[in-house]
Amino acid sequence: MSDAIVWDVPEGVYKTRIDKLLSEAFPEHSRSDFQRAFEADLVLLNGKPIAKNRKVTEGDSVEFSMPRIEKLDMGPIEMNLDVVFEDEHMVVVNKPAGLVVHPGAGPDEPTLAHGLLHHCQGQLSGIGGVERPGIVHRLDRETSGLIMAAKTDVAHRALSELFQSRSLVKEYLALGCGAPELLSGTVERPIERNPNQRHKMRVCQEGRGRGREAKTDWTLVKSYEEGYCLLRCRIHTGRTHQIRVHLKSIGHIILGDIVYGFRPLPRLAKQPDRVMLHSCYLKFTHPLTNEEMELEAEPPADFKALM
Secondary structure, three states, X not given: OOOOEEEEOOOOOOOEEHHHHHHHHOOOOOHHHHHHHHHOOOEEEOXXXXXXXXEEOOOOEEEEOOOOOEOOOOOOOOOXXXXXXXXXXXXXXXXXXXXXXXXXXXXXXXOHHHHHHHHOOOXXXXXXXXXXXXXXXXXXXXXEEEEEEEOOHHHHHHHHHHHXXXXXXXXXXXXXXXXXXXXXXXXXXXXXXXXXXXXOEEEOOOOOOOXXXXXXXXXXXXXXXXXXXXXXXXXXXXXXXXXHHHHHHOOOOEOOOHHHOOOOOOOOOOOOOOOOEEEEEEEEEOOOOOOEEEEEOOOXXXXXXXX
């Protein structure tokens, strides 16, 4: 970890959240940087770790350090990446279904991070508790579509702030079972990890659970006589499996999503062999050039076949 910094809460501050104060006082570190510090118990008040929502007052003395960035032993692997946008700060790729974003606890296999290392010739941000070269956000293995990576640490912090501010528009195409009665709607229900099946998420039961807020807008694009529909979803939050869980909660399990209960449709000649979810659209203001960005990616062949 980095050297410890001692900071005295300035005059005039009364019962204010410590994470807010630190982010304002040390803009060279992003909110996600401080989030990792709190999670690692590296923010101390009177020598004891404190939570990010702890309120402090003028005269309190806070000490903090930043977690050490660990290096992964990984090298570049040449891949035929579908690059949608690229400049000196970032790169946006149309990820194919089946490709894992970054190395994890699973099988040792090529990932998007390996491909990006080759494409960018090693010029990728290394921010992360364990280095995930350039990766700012993620998509599930089976989800295809737009994903961005940062080339520099400055770009990584700026893009992370963009995601956390929720000013970035993210839209997905999903093929769901059945057909909604309405043309559009919103699912705004908190999501938590399923305590009995840790690989799954679920919407919180009414008045129970400690889930995180989650909001998904959906619009019906088309219904098919074989018993499914095409939905366009805009997410306002980025929870794990958010669209998959929210669509299941309103009765439209995504085709191929066996984890969340998909069963073969009798009238469908060829059943999908993956989750039919595609990240199709990103709209945002480039945080370093202030250029208005609007990026789109066509769905892959297996998705189009069902459309």
